[in-house]
Amino acid sequence: MTHPSIHARNQPNKIAYQMAASGKAITYRELDELSNQGAHLFRSLGLKAGDHIALLMENRLAFMEICWAAQRSGLYYTAISRYLTEEEIAYIIKDCGAKVFITTPQCADKVKGLIKGEPLFYMMDEPALGFRSYDKEAAAQPTTPVADEVAGYDMLYSSGTTGRPKGIKREFEGNRIDVPSPFLRILTADMCGMNADSIYLSPAPLYHAAPLRFNMMATVLGGTSVIMEHFDAEEFLKQVEKHKVTQSQLVPTMFVRMLKLPDEVRARYNVSSLKGAIHAAAPCPVDVKAKMIEWWGPILIEYYAGSEGNGVTVSTSQQWLTHRGTVGRAVVGKVKILDENDEEAPTGQIGQVYFADAPAFTYHNDPEKTKKAYNAKGWSTLGDVGYLDEEGFLYLTDRKSYMIISGGVNIYPQETEDVLIKHPAVSDVAVFGVPNEEMGEEVKAVVQPHDIARAGKELEAELIAFCRQHLSPIKCPKSIDFEQELPRTPTGKLVKRHLRDRYWPKAPARA
Template sequence: SGLYYTAISRYLKQDEIDYIIADCGAKVVITTPKCADQIKGLIKGTPGEPIFYMMDEPLPGFRSYDKEAASQPTTPIADEVAGYDMLYSSGTTGRPKGIKRPLTEPSILVPNPLLKLLCSTMCGMNETSVYLSPAPLYHAAPLRFNMMCGALGGTSIIMESFDAEEFLRLVEKHRVTQSQLVPTMFVRMLKLPDDVRAKYDTSTLKGAVHAAAPCPADVKAKMIDWWGPILIEYYAGSEGNGVTVSDSKQWLAHRGTVGRAVVGEIKILDDDGNELPVGETGTVYFAGGPQFAYHNDADKTQRAYNDRGWSTLGDVGYLDNDGFLYLTDRKAYMIISGGVNIYPQETEDVLISHPAVADVAVFGIPNEEMGEEVKAVVQPHDMSRAGKELEAELILFCRKHLSPIKCPRSVDFEAELPRTPTGKLVKRHLRDKYWAKVKKTPAQA
């Protein structure tokens, strides 16, 4: 009782899984026949290695999870203390790091207060709920939301992978009442043909929670027009150091916000660590929130905190007069061109609204004169349109909505942009290709 559990992506390779199992200090590993190829090579029979269990029919080397679980007593143990997940970050540099929070030892019968607020109080989740989960369970939000649905007595419908029309079909088929999504999923549903969107009944939805990335304001407004004021947005990380929440009514009154703090107190700081006034953009910190540590990485943990004990996830934003937070981008993706700070999210929000654009990433690339210039990489709906004509059209479209310095000087095209199964854009995979070209020496080029 009171254990830590680590969910691992089924898309990882054996070496990556081996690293996480060793780093987190796992005593038990549970898998299924579907993932056997990635796991079986880790069973070496060496002293101190984890016990490997397999659900369903175990393969050689694995113990039967089903049989051994069935043999356990059903009476409650004396100290039914709730454990906690210890999930691994995607890792922008180097190996991913486990995010470990100290156990507070509440009873396993006491729901997590924040999840209860989001799922029960704000979304109306209860024992009659049908929750549709379109994202993998090795990520924090899907894992925790499904567990809360179970704790409240509801039913979970879990998709193997997200497909826009299939999501709508499942909402109608199972009379889904709640779901948790990311903005990319909204974009893909909104870009379905009108007749496809109109074909499915989504009126049973009572709450749609979204997070993971800033949602373009026009996209969210269209979703509220379509589904009604049932969207609830929150900003948080797996670290759990602070949380903001906004319902649809609050968002419509503070368009673009990710909400007000419900865990921790928001502080906006400049690069010297000074607090900034309302309306000024800086790094977002949380004061007074829960503590966390990156497992086996004291340096990364130290960099997340300042000398006052406030912690940050590295995002940039500002507060309005009512205490609502607005995110502009991640600090790591800020473009500095001719001494001007440019946040790519604003440019991405404009470009994704163009009918020819299915997905987009904006970042800085080297420019000898300006330091950096704005580059856009676009996934078009029709790859046959990729070329100079569409590039010029998109640059002109952007210049109609933004100042020229925020608009891309050039646009490249890809058949598909690198996104995780939860919809997060892995921008570094694109950006690094351009920066690698200038980091090579003449002999390497």
């Protein structure tokens, strides 16, 4: 394993990153020089190892340049979703303690109301009023490394049951810049076969953990990464054929969209160069995965992990075909299934999934949430529920706190419920995921109105519009049903499963 700066010396003219639609590209030499200039700029602004920056931008080359500048200057870099509201973005900027914030003209409207005081607000290309020019200030810096290079890390945000996003922070270790994540090495090099000859195709938004980390590993390994501006099913197939793509990282929604293409469209493109298609982020329906393996061959590799990086299970296509529905066996940490008494459950019994002997993590500024993720033995959990078979393969049967996964994006119902309950017409509310053929799940709300006579399409539209004023549209319900009263226990706890189960087909009995 190595670092792009080393490849810049050995293969300076090789393309490191290329945009799929525009064709714009940067070589390893250019990536090295641009990331050095960014590192010098951060130092000139007073940022030292362990400090934070944040960025909000569409998929573009500068996204990766800035992340590498932060990585080689020991900074934590927080990539923010373009689909959040100004209020949500402001919270993350403040919570992570960003001293520098960088955006683009395309995303400027999301943050123009935030430009006051700290942090320093920068913009790529032509800066709008109130923003400093990242391009001009970075271009004035040296292209050689900063004197005190040290490895920085991403600090990405994942919502919690409290409704507020929480930063997942890796402890600052003071490593050399060429010390890679063992967790990522297993997924990319060992399991997916990525190496210096790889052409990696990245179809997802870069602000998500897996796409960002895979794109960085592609250049750690010395390969070339082709980044799609946005995902399109046919365009993905076209890019695979055009660039002779060898590996890609996808979510099940992308599989669904490609399988829905007409047969003649799917047959039009040669995807035989693909050697590894890794997927995670959401459960993949068994029939969808079977059809993808039939189409692409046994090259699908599934993993189960969180942004927390506290453990990983992996399943190859061959393993999955003989253990249908599994998310694999542990390759980082050891899977433990615990019952309600925090005791290890026997094989085949459903319980909460923990990882033992695994990397530690903390939730930034939330010691209580961090504490709840660990048990007395020091094992950690993402809150998922499942069971192990006799061969140690893990099967997930439920997800943390009824978290909704729509198109590979995690959505936490509490945040949406907290907004809807503020509406004067709402007496009680429950939010959960319901089946959606393309996205896996979509957001559904069930509302107990103060006046049941108001229940209907007009109030439904009013509540959805109200929610969209405060939250990203992806977190807002696509539809709302109304009930006279929501099911609660005598102690006031909402029994959400009684509502949710009405919308889900009964799961088949487990063998």
